[in-house]
Amino acid sequence: MLKYINVKSNNRQEFVDITAELNADISEMGMKDGIVCLFVPHTSAAITINEGADPNVRRDVITTLSRLIPKDAGYHHMEGNSDAHLKSSIIGATLCVPVEEGRLVLGTWQAVYFCEFDGPRHRRVGIKALKA
Amino acid sequence: MLKYINVKSNNRQEFVDITAELNADISEMGMKDGIVCLFVPHTSAAITINEGADPNVRRDVITTLSRLIPKDAGYHHMEGNSDAHLKSSIIGATLCVPVEEGRLVLGTWQAVYFCEFDGPRHRRVGIKALKA
Amino acid sequence: MLKYINVKSNNRQEFVDITAELNADISEMGMKDGIVCLFVPHTSAAITINEGADPNVRRDVITTLSRLIPKDAGYHHMEGNSDAHLKSSIIGATLCVPVEEGRLVLGTWQAVYFCEFDGPRHRRVGIKALKA
Numbered sequence: 001m002l003k004y005i006n007v008k009s010n011n012r013q014e015f016v017d018i019t020a021e022l023n024a025d026i027s028e029m030g031m032k033d034g035i036v037c038l039f040v041p042h043t044s045a046a047i048t049i050n051e052g053a054d055p056n057v058r059r060d061v062i063t064t065l066s067r068l069i070p071k072d073a074g075y076h077h078m079e080g081n082s083d084a085h086l087k088s089s090i091i092g093a094t095l096c097v098p099v100e101e102g103r104l105v106l107g108t109w110q111a112v113y114f115c116e117f118d119g120p121r122h123r124r125v126g127i128k129a130l131k132a
Numbered sequence: 133m134l135k136y137i138n139v140k141s142n143n144r145q146e147f148v149d150i151t152a153e154l155n156a157d158i159s160e161m162g163m164k165d166g167i168v169c170l171f172v173p174h175t176s177a178a179i180t181i182n183e184g185a186d187p188n189v190r191r192d193v194i195t196t197l198s199r200l201i202p203k204d205a206g207y208h209h210m211e212g213n214s215d216a217h218l219k220s221s222i223i224g225a226t227l228c229v230p231v232e233e234g235r236l237v238l239g240t241w242q243a244v245y246f247c248e249f250d251g252p253r254h255r256r257v258g259i260k261a262l263k264a
Numbered sequence: 265m266l267k268y269i270n271v272k273s274n275n276r277q278e279f280v281d282i283t284a285e286l287n288a289d290i291s292e293m294g295m296k297d298g299i300v301c302l303f304v305p306h307t308s309a310a311i312t313i314n315e316g317a318d319p320n321v322r323r324d325v326i327t328t329l330s331r332l333i334p335k336d337a338g339y340h341h342m343e344g345n346s347d348a349h350l351k352s353s354i355i356g357a358t359l360c361v362p363v364e365e366g367r368l369v370l371g372t373w374q375a376v377y378f379c380e381f382d383g384p385r386h387r388r389v390g391i392k393a394l395k396a
Contacts, residue, residue, distance in 0.1 A: 001396070002362060002364055002369065034262060035167075035169045035260055035262055035299075037299045037360045037361070037362050039361070039362065039369070040371075041369075041370065041371025041372070041374060042371055042373075042374075043313070043314050043315040043321075043371065043373050043374055048221045048224075048225075049175070049220075049221070049225040049226065050175050050217055050220060050221050050225075051175040051209075051217055054209055054211075056207070056208035056209040056210070056214075057175075057209045057214065057217050059208050059209075060207045060208055060209050060214040060217065060218065061217065061218050061221055063208075064201060064205070064207075064214075064218050065218075068200060068201075068332060069328060069332075073328070075320070075324045075328075076320035076323050076324055076327075077315075077318055077320040077321045077323075077324050078320070079318075082320075082321065082324040082328075085314055085315055085321050085324065085325065086324065086325050086328050086329075088313075088314060089312040089313070089314050089325060089355055090222055090354055090355070091221055091222070092224060092312075092356060092359075093312075093313045093314075093374070094313065094359060094360050094361060095226060095360075096169045096226050096227075096228040096360040097169070097171070097226060098134060098169050098171065098258065098260035100134055105134065105171070105173075105258065105260065106173065107172075107173025107174055107175065108173070109174075109175050110173060110174075110175055110225070126362065126369065128299055128362035128369065130262060130298060130299055130394060130396055131396075132133070132261075132262055132263075166394060167301045167392055167394055180353040180356075180357075181307070181352075181353070181357045181358065182307050182349055182352060182353050182357075183307040183341075183349055186341055186343075188339070188340035188341040188342070188346075189307075189341045189346065189349050191340050191341075192339045192340055192341050192346040192349065192350065193349065193350050193353060195340075196333060196337070196339075196346075196350050197350075200332060200333075222354055223353055223354070224356060227358060228301045228358050228359075228360040229301070229303070229358060230266060230301050230303065230390065230392035232266055237266065237303070237305075237390065237392065238305065239304075239305025239306055239307065240305070241306075241307050242305060242306075242307055242357070262394060264265070264394055264395075
């Protein structure tokens with residue numbers, strides 16, 4: 001089973017909480033028990049798990065990554081988004097998450113984020129489900 | 133099959149080698165062939181594979197990550213652990229590892245580490261097994 | 265099903281595009297639908313997905329990682345490759361990718377790279393396939 005969800009980013013860099021949508025889709029796919037491989041088919045975006053409660057966590061992650069990897073730093077790739085490609089590989093384009101009782105197995109404070117590094121854009125996140 | 137193991141960290145930052153315990157649990161779960169999705173249900177910790185022989189490798193990883201991402205750097209999240217959230221997303225909260233003949237498939241020098249970035253604490257690592 | 269492919273790196277740091285070889289092996293393994301866990305059994309190498317079109321993207325990733333994590337920076341591990349161990353954990357030694365119709369599910373611009381951080385060497389990449 002493979003399904004895509006649509007994600008709309010509104011800024012150049014933005015973490016979009018997609019946990020609720022993923023759980024709805026996993027339920028709709030009839031997936032009760034197994035693992036899902038979540039992936040972004042984009043090279044200037046990523047997917048990660050982090051704190052879902054305080055929006056400042058996302059803000060600190062974006063700000064600190066940009067301090068380490070500035071948008072302009074004498075890159076050779078001429079499309080102005082080398083920083084986004086770098087962040088994509090550092091955070092990662094795929095994520096494997098267990099599913100139990102039709103829901104993602106996450107800790108109390110965890111949420112799944114689509115990470116936009118070169119928006120705003122219309123993006124997709126893939127869900128590949130493997131039943132136990 | 134989903135199982136949790138307990139991990140006790142003794143410092144704010146510490147890499148705990150959990151390879152032997154994971155192999156014991158995988159064996160106990162009757163898992164012979166497939167993959168395991170290892171995950172930490174925490175947002176200020178992570179899980180990674182790295183060299184298991186020289187403890188200085190772990191020390192260098194922790195020291196260098198902290199040079200790049202200091203504990204205090206004008207973060208907006210006010211709990212004093214923004215650096216730990218950042219390191220969690222950079223190293224990653226989940227890890228997919230193959231299993232053959234009832235053991236993790238790892239290279240000669242590889243070990244699996246639970247990465248504590250905001251300890252000391254009592255933590256858990258989840259093992260979700262999917263048989264081939 | 266577990267299979268290894270051989271990768272030869274020619275420089276200390278180099279990203280080798282292994283997408284075509286992976287697809288050929290997945291096809292040969294008779295894998296039509298499921299996920300593969302790709303992994304490097306080495307602690308100074310990694311595996312990632314990034315842009316496959318412009319070689320400058322790989323160059324920018326390697327250069328920027330080395331700016332952040334220099335080869336020599338007072339490390340305690342005395343083998344001269346602490347930077348490579350660090351990059352291995354930051355990029356990651358394993359990668360979970362969906363398979364449909366006998367091929368890796370990747371975006372238009374995505375390629376899978378073996379990431380050499382301490383070459384030149386003869387290396388291996390493992391493919392563990394799990395059918396849906």
